[in-house]
Amino acid sequence: MDNKFPIEPPVHRFSDQMMVGCEVVHSSRKLNDLADIFVDREAIGSCDPDTPVYEVDAYMPVAEGVSGGLYLGVTRILPGKVGREYFMTKGHFHRLETRPEFYWGMQGEGVLLTMDRNCRVRAEAMFAGSIHYIAGGLAHRVVNTGNAQLSFGACWPSDAGHNYEEILHAGFPVSVQDRDGEPALIEL
């Protein structure tokens, strides 16, 4: 008998911390792209600028800027440090300040830093299974504090946009650094 309603395979799936499926957009950042975010200028100068820091896979089913859609991503941050500061994402506000985002930990250990418009910072532990709601108007950055890759999922509105400039100019007022083998939040 013909099956009129066959069960289709999913269009996308996670496999080995990667997103697999059609139209997945890949991007990556090396130390060279992130030099300005690390506090230890001497240490960054002695690092190989070609060192990979993190990769992102994203499925963006509607055009960027369109309202009403959702994007899904996975970010993989390699373990590593610049001086005592752990590898981390560039960090951003959403261009549309009312747009929130979910993050969830998939592998490894780290810290999610958020910052509001009054520079009030919150740090949340990230681990496989952790869930993080990032309210609209909060800048967000993830730091890999472990010895292995940290990967996390993200879901955000298609009209959120990214504002990296303010983080580059003003930055987060804290840095996550190794102190005797333990991650510590250092005020800058």
Ligand code: S6P
């Ligand atoms: C997008 C979402 C993530 C980040 C990714 C890299 O809104 O927050 O997919 O883009 O984790 O971080 P960043 O700060 O370099 O965009």
Ligand code: ZN
């Ligand atoms: Zn975001």
